[in-house]
Amino acid sequence: MRIAIVDDLETERAQLKTRLARQLRLCGAEAELLEFESGESFLAAEKEQRFTAAFLDIYMHGMSGMDAAKELRKTDADCLLVFTTTSTDHALEGFQVRALHYLVKPFSEEELSALLAEMLARLPRPEPVLTVKVSGSDVRLCYRDIISAEHFAHLINIRTTALKTLVTRQSFKVFTEPLKKDPRFFVCGRGMIVNLEHAADFRDGAFCMTDGSSVYVSQELLKPARQAFMEFLLQRERMK
Numbered sequence: 001m002r003i004a005i006v007d008d009l010e011t012e013r014a015q016l017k018t019r020l021a022r023q024l025r026l027c028g029a030e031a032e033l034l035e036f037e038s039g040e041s042f043l044a045a046e047k048e049q050r051f052t053a054a055f056l057d058i059y060m061h062g063m064s065g066m067d068a069a070k071e072l073r074k075t076d077a078d079c080l081l082v083f084t085t086t087s088t089d090h091a092l093e094g095f096q097v098r099a100l101h102y103l104v105k106p107f108s109e110e111e112l113s114a115l116l117a118e119m120l121a122r123l124p125r126p127e128p129v130l131t132v133k134v135s136g137s138d139v140r141l142c143y144r145d146i147i148s149a150e151h152f153a154h155l156i157n158i159r160t161t162a163l164k165t166l167v168t169r170q171s172f173k174v175f176t177e178p179l180k181k182d183p184r185f186f187v188c189g190r191g192m193i194v195n196l197e198h199a200a201d202f203r204d205g206a207f208c209m210t211d212g213s214s215v216y217v218s219q220e221l222l223k224p225a226r227q228a229f230m231e232f233l234l235q236r237e238r239m240k
Helices: 010-027 039-048 065-072 091-096 109-122 172-179 219-238
Strands: 002-006 032-036 053-057 080-085 101-104 129-134 137-142 146-152 155-160 165-169 185-189 192-195 199-203 206-209 214-216
Touching (some): 002 010, 002 039, 010 032, 010 109, 032 039, 039 065, 053 065, 065 080, 080 109, 129 165, 129 172, 185 214, 185 219, 192 214
Parallel strands (some): 053 080, 080 101
Antiparallel strands (some): 129 137, 146 192, 155 165
């Protein structure tokens, strides 16, 4: 996430950067915070690499923050725009460039915190990554690339969408702890977990996976497995 702070006053930029960094840490979020002393320098940088969000002071020497926003909108419809200003006289113009919010100076930490929460809620969530040690090297696996995993003889055998099986040595509990927080994953019994995203069907007590494999579910989990699969399919249908 890249956030631009555009203000012709160095002290204002530095203060907002410090406050944003503090609030982002509290949210558990990471961002690259870049300062610009003019609308022109911000737009030049934006041409090289897009920004996730921009905090624009409206009243600046040269190009105003509002004019910079209008110019930005000619090429970027997604950047979240926040105007930092001493008044809301330009509210109508802000509406025209689809501004997310006005922060009227001086604004409180509570206002900034609420704004960041709204910004983060609007951003697509990055695909989570699981890091496992395979043959002495760390391998980063996107959750979506995991089809299933089985624990056997102190080893985890991970079937992946690359049609490879990765083997790592760790306990099943440690391996599955982060995955169980994601609704795509279902623990089928002792030592087996599947990614419902790659389940084509559920029949005869087993998940039929897209790679042709079958993952059997323990008897006591058959009903929860069917329910979890149906709920996942319904949720995926709603999101289309």
